[in-house]
Amino acid sequence: xxxxxxxxxxxxxxxxxxxxxxxxxxxxxxxxxxxxxxxxxxxxxxxxxxxxxxxxxxxxxxxxxxxxxxxxxxxxxxxxxxxxxxxxxxxxxxxxxxxxxxxxxxxxxxxxxxxxxxxxxxxx
Amino acid sequence: xxxxxxxxxxxxxxxxxxxxxxxxxxxxxxxxxxxxxxxxxxxxxxxxxxxxxxxxxxxxxxxxxxxxxxxxxxxxxxxxxxxxxxxxxxxxxxxxxxxxxxxxxxxxxxxxxxxxxxxxxxxxxxxxxxxxxxxxxxxxxxxxxxxxxxxxxxxxxxxxxxxxxxxxxxxxxxxxxxxxxxxxxxxxxxxxxxxxxxxxxxxxxxxxxxxxxxxxxxxxxxxx
Numbered sequence: 001x002x003x004x005x006x007x008x009x010x011x012x013x014x015x016x017x018x019x020x021x022x023x024x025x026x027x028x029x030x031x032x033x034x035x036x037x038x039x040x041x042x043x044x045x046x047x048x049x050x051x052x053x054x055x056x057x058x059x060x061x062x063x064x065x066x067x068x069x070x071x072x073x074x075x076x077x078x079x080x081x082x083x084x085x086x087x088x089x090x091x092x093x094x095x096x097x098x099x100x101x102x103x104x105x106x107x108x109x110x111x112x113x114x115x116x117x118x119x120x121x122x123x124x
Numbered sequence: 125x126x127x128x129x130x131x132x133x134x135x136x137x138x139x140x141x142x143x144x145x146x147x148x149x150x151x152x153x154x155x156x157x158x159x160x161x162x163x164x165x166x167x168x169x170x171x172x173x174x175x176x177x178x179x180x181x182x183x184x185x186x187x188x189x190x191x192x193x194x195x196x197x198x199x200x201x202x203x204x205x206x207x208x209x210x211x212x213x214x215x216x217x218x219x220x221x222x223x224x225x226x227x228x229x230x231x232x233x234x235x236x237x238x239x240x241x242x243x244x245x246x247x248x249x250x251x252x253x254x255x256x257x258x259x260x261x262x263x264x265x266x267x268x269x270x271x272x273x274x275x276x277x278x279x280x281x282x283x284x285x286x287x288x289x290x291x292x293x294x295x296x297x298x299x300x301x302x303x304x305x306x307x308x309x310x311x312x313x314x315x316x317x318x319x320x321x322x323x324x325x326x327x328x329x330x331x332x333x334x335x336x337x338x339x340x341x342x343x344x345x346x347x348x
Contacts, residue, residue: 083152106159
């Protein structure tokens, strides 16, 4: 079975690089980007199954970036990470945000892996 | 007539909340990095228990990353503590360059979200003024937002303190701007909070169009 391809997007390089390494250990191919431009470049260059975006990125919100990336690669399944205290901090207000899985930082790696695998199952 | 302090107080609470939320987001980031670094160390240990090799350089790098984030967290908490204590006394003597460093550190993340790099330039001689520190921080954040959203920035948005020519107070100079109107105070027309803050601080704002700087005058002392 082909390994799952994941793209992590957050301006904290130490976070995404380490998280990517932990996903690799769990059999998920993970790459990362620390800016919106780099993320768009990556999705235009290769195919990802899942992209996990920070809600607050420099110059752009994760939701705006999601729209840009979805135009380039509509097949990607998107999830979000946030430093909010609870998902209620931003979901429940924004109907768009409510469509996606949102993870609260610090992320539990096993929960993340489960959400990634569930997303792949749902999308076939 | 409504007292300026009554005009700015409700929005002041909003400002305090906005800064506190930004600080908490930054703390969440440092915790996340420490969480993943520690998690990766656990993953590597588990792999070693099954006969895998551990790269000592990687262990050293991850431990160093945790130490760096502890230092970063400590800096954030120290700044948060200083920010929280700004409301302790209505008036206080501040050293302007030191105050600008605090403002830059507290507002850096929000400025970065808006696409600007915020820097406090080192001053020369210490320049002390007596002011309302919480309201000054609030006004400076308003000017930072104006600089980013309206004036536009070229590279870093810089703040520096210098003695006002002729004495009697301090200038806070914003540089790194794309455009500056001659009379920036007119931008506050209809903005009661900013006008209230200027009045509370006895401040005056003017622009230097050729040099593209925004200059905030603050008096050396205030009637308490």
